[in-house]
Amino acid sequence: xxxxxxxxxxxxxxxxxxxxxxxxxxxxxxxxxxxxxxxxxxxxxxxxxxxxxxxxxxxxxxxxxxxxxxxxxxxxxxxxxxxxxxxxxxxxxxxxxxxxxxxxxxxxxxxxxxxxxxxxxxxxxxxxxxxxxxxxxxxxxxxxxxxxxxxxxxxxxxxxxxxxxxxxxxxxxxxxxxxxxxxxxxxxxxxxxxxxxxxxxxxxxxxxxxxxxxxxxxxxxxxxxxxxxxxxxxxxxxxxxxxxxxxxxxxxxxxxxxxxxxxxxxxxxxxxxxxxxxxxxxxxxxxxxxxxxxxxxxxxxxxxxxxx
Ligand code: CP
Ligand code: NVA
Numbered sequence: 001x002x003x004x005x006x007x008x009x010x011x012x013x014x015x016x017x018x019x020x021x022x023x024x025x026x027x028x029x030x031x032x033x034x035x036x037x038x039x040x041x042x043x044x045x046x047x048x049x050x051x052x053x054x055x056x057x058x059x060x061x062x063x064x065x066x067x068x069x070x071x072x073x074x075x076x077x078x079x080x081x082x083x084x085x086x087x088x089x090x091x092x093x094x095x096x097x098x099x100x101x102x103x104x105x106x107x108x109x110x111x112x113x114x115x116x117x118x119x120x121x122x123x124x125x126x127x128x129x130x131x132x133x134x135x136x137x138x139x140x141x142x143x144x145x146x147x148x149x150x151x152x153x154x155x156x157x158x159x160x161x162x163x164x165x166x167x168x169x170x171x172x173x174x175x176x177x178x179x180x181x182x183x184x185x186x187x188x189x190x191x192x193x194x195x196x197x198x199x200x201x202x203x204x205x206x207x208x209x210x211x212x213x214x215x216x217x218x219x220x221x222x223x224x225x226x227x228x229x230x231x232x233x234x235x236x237x238x239x240x241x242x243x244x245x246x247x248x249x250x251x252x253x254x255x256x257x258x259x260x261x262x263x264x265x266x267x268x269x270x271x272x273x274x275x276x277x278x279x280x281x282x283x284x285x286x287x288x289x290x291x292x293x294x295x296x297x298x299x300x301x302x303x304x305x306x307x308x
Pocket of ligand 2: 124125126158159160223224226227228263264265
């Protein structure tokens with residue numbers, strides 16, 4: 001049995017296998033062929049943080065696969081009143097076939113997975129957001145940007161930056177990360193990515209200059225400067241991230257046909273300007289839609305691993 005907790009645990013071949021499955025299921029879905037790959041299965045969806053895309057895509061995804069999703073918000077279940085993760089895991093995994101969790105520390109997710117009898121999927125933690133990256137890569141393929149691309153990530157060295165580090169270092173492409181000083185990715189994750197990059201041939205670069213990162217890039221991406229749980233740091237972060245907004249001027253340094261991705265929600269006037277966002281809305285909302293297709297691929301893949 002496999003879990004989907006971070007791309008660190010996945011080989012290039014496995015990532016591409018899931019992507020192929022997602023492409024196949026997306027094509028079937030577009031033809032209105034709803035193949036019941038997960039008939040009668042129940043996906044528990046535990047949320048300790050807010051969500052629009054993750055909730056909608058997992059709930060619709062499991063339904064389209066012939067199963068049903070249970071939305072379990074922290075405040076509605078005993079977890080919110082202090083029932084331990086490991087007990088929640090042992091209860092939920094005896095009744096459900098798969099679990100998706102959005103929580104704070106990756107360690108909490110890992111604890112849940114250790115006690116779970118069924119596959120567990122990371123729906124975002126403070127450290128990683130791997131399901132988002134699967135959707136992002138699917139979008140890169142669809143826009144013709146998956147062939148040895150240069151990806152520039154501008155902004156906070158957060159869960160999205162860490163996930164980009166894992167994707168690039170596993171698949172072997174160029175990733176340039178530009179953050180303000182003091183907001184670099186976690187050192188241990190960065191070092192681990194460099195190790196994977198050595199094996200895959202990826203180029204990983206860290207800079208404090210957004211212009212340097214974006215030069216000739218095929219894909220430019222960013223994320224909020226204030227992640228969930230960091231609301232109290234808002235004012236300081238807005239000051240510290242000055243100069244890191246993805247503007248038209250910055251986009252001019254990328255390749256002429258560069259795409260812009262954003263995991264959303266987006267805060268215009270902060271990490272991205274309104275005009276860049278609207279100019280690239282087709283890519284951004286295809287990326288959002290691809291959450292649905294990529295996660296269906298992940299769920300079906302995990303189910304196959306369990307039964308093989
Ligand atoms: N990108 C993303 O995970 O969005 P939500 O927070 O709305 O789920
Ligand atoms: N870095 C953001 C991503 C939201 C999808 C957060 O953790 O809030």
